[in-house]
Amino acid sequence: MNPPIPAITLPLCPDWQAEADWLEKALREWLDQEYLPEAVNADIARRTAKIYLRQRLEGEHDLGGLILALVTELQQFDFSKSFYGEFAVANAVSDLLMQRLGMDPCCSG
Known part of the structure; x- marks a missing residue:
């Protein structure tokens, strides 16, 4: 049996709002590049960044929990006006955060 995948703990941040702003921008760019730029992508990125910010402020630092x-x-x-759904967006956030930490999202083990 393979060993379990170790948890990824996100580092604390001195400026949570700047972190959320970065995520909103990075996610919007990803959404626009993955399929087609759509107006709803800005709403998705904004909502996701707000959830991310609140979760981090509430003490969620485990990537899996986030x-x-x-x-x-x-x-x-x-999501009816989008190509995306909640799973695709959450997975994209995971990849973006891992890349920001210098980890390869495909081969982090």
């Missing part, structure tokens, strides 16, 4: 929180809370978002 992704689960994003999926759960983004279920309330209306």
